[in-house]
Amino acid sequence: EDQVTQSPEALRLQEGESSSLNCSYTVSGLRGLFWYRQDPGKGPEFLFTLYSAGEEKEKERLKATLTKKESFLHITAPKPEDSATYLCAVPSGYALNFGKGTSLLVTP
Amino acid sequence: DSGVTQTPKHLITATGQRVTLRCSPRSGDLSVYWYQQSLDQGLQFLIQYYNGEERAKGNILERFSAQQFPDLHSELNLSSLELGDSALYFCASSVQAGGNTEAFFGQGTRLTVV
Numbered sequence: 001e002d003q004v005t006q007s008p009e010a011l012r013l014q015e016g017e018s019s020s021l022n023c024s025y026t027v028s029g030l031r032g033l034f035w036y037r038q039d040p041g042k043g044p045e046f047l048f049t050l051y052s053a054g055e056e057k058e059k060e061r062l063k064a065t066l067t068k069k070e071s072f073l074h075i076t077a078p079k080p081e082d083s084a085t086y087l088c089a090v091p092s093g094y095a096l097n098f099g100k101g102t103s104l105l106v107t108p
Numbered sequence: 109d110s111g112v113t114q115t116p117k118h119l120i121t122a123t124g125q126r127v128t129l130r131c132s133p134r135s136g137d138l139s140v141y142w143y144q145q146s147l148d149q150g151l152q153f154l155i156q157y158y159n160g161e162e163r164a165k166g167n168i169l170e171r172f173s174a175q176q177f178p179d180l181h182s183e184l185n186l187s188s189l190e191l192g193d194s195a196l197y198f199c200a201s202s203v204q205a206g207g208n209t210e211a212f213f214g215q216g217t218r219l220t221v222v
Contacts, residue, residue: 043213091207
């Protein structure tokens with residue numbers, strides 16, 4: 001069965017303190033890895049799709065990378081507005097199988 | 109704004125009742141997904157429709173059903189509601205049905221069963 005595991009479950013950073021979130025997966029034939037951001041009580045917001053090992057994508061302070069077994073979401077010099085839950089997902093059949101997410105809190 | 113519209117935003121109902129949640133996908137998207145999110149379970153896939161036809165089922169209870177209409181909007185029907193059905197219900201849409209393209213989520217319906 002396809003598995004997606006995210007770590008850590010929660011992360012607290014000072015503003016400007018860079019860090020990385022991890023998403024490890026076990027799938028038979030990766031058809032893409034997706035990152036989403038979710039604010040409390042809101043729907044997940046699409047961030048990135050990565051399709052092959054070595055691929056990288058950036059958006060503002062976020063950079064997503066992919067290897068054959070895991071993906072990292074690097075957050076550079078985060079700001080309080082980056083506080084959210086970050087979810088990764090992989091295709092499983094016709095839908096997306098989501099990890100439980102990393103809850104990020106960035107304090108001023 | 110993702111372009112996916114869900115109504116209502118909030119719903120409070122009693123146990124044993126039936127409710128209908130509505131979703132309008134992004135313009136041009138043929139595929140609609142329904143997900144349930146509770147505090148301890150994360151996002152759980154319920155069911156998918158593509159161009160009016162059911163394409164995939166996930167962890168959907170028999171008390172729940174869905175359909176997609178010719179204008180591509182979708183409805184999720186929840187019946188014989190139990191306290192444990194209280195959760196956020198999200199609809200997402202995508203252009204293709206294969207699961208390997210981006211899915212865009214609505215803002216959800218928060219269902220509270222009392």
